[in-house]
Amino acid sequence: MVKVTFIEADGTRRDIDAKEGEPLMYAAKDAGIAGIIAECGGSAMCATCHCYLASAPNGPLPDIEPAEEDTLEFTAHEPTDRSRLTCQVIVDDRCEGAVFEVATGR
Numbered sequence: 001m002v003k004v005t006f007i008e009a010d011g012t013r014r015d016i017d018a019k020e021g022e023p024l025m026y027a028a029k030d031a032g033i034a035g036i037i038a039e040c041g042g043s044a045m046c047a048t049c050h051c052y053l054a055s056a057p058n059g060p061l062p063d064i065e066p067a068e069e070d071t072l073e074f075t076a077h078e079p080t081d082r083s084r085l086t087c088q089v090i091v092d093d094r095c096e097g098a099v100f101e102v103a104t105g106r
């Protein structure tokens with residue numbers, strides 16, 4: 001398991017365990033992270049799993065693939081250079097200690 005932190009819209013920090021080899025979104029959904037809806041089930045189509053990467057002490061994380069980049073152009077919350085779709089982040093040891101802020105419409 002890999003330790004990852006999410007910061008929810010109200011500022012609540014949630015430390016969760018994520019399974020290596022699976023999309024980070026699965027761990028976020030299993031943990032009930034507020035704001036991670038994942039309407040498309042992980043197909044990089046809905047952007048309702050959008051987060052901002054705040055830190056990745058063991059990173060960098062894997063690069064953004066074209067499908068993720070395309071969807072991020074149409075998110076409800078403005079994308080930044082820290083934006084990731086958590087369904088497209090496959091958990092590995094580079095995610096250990098990473099902190100993700102749930103996109104909140106900033």
Ligand code: FES
Pocket residue numbers: 025037038039040041042043044045046047048049050071085086087088
């Ligand atoms: S779950 Fe739909 S884009 Fe990630």
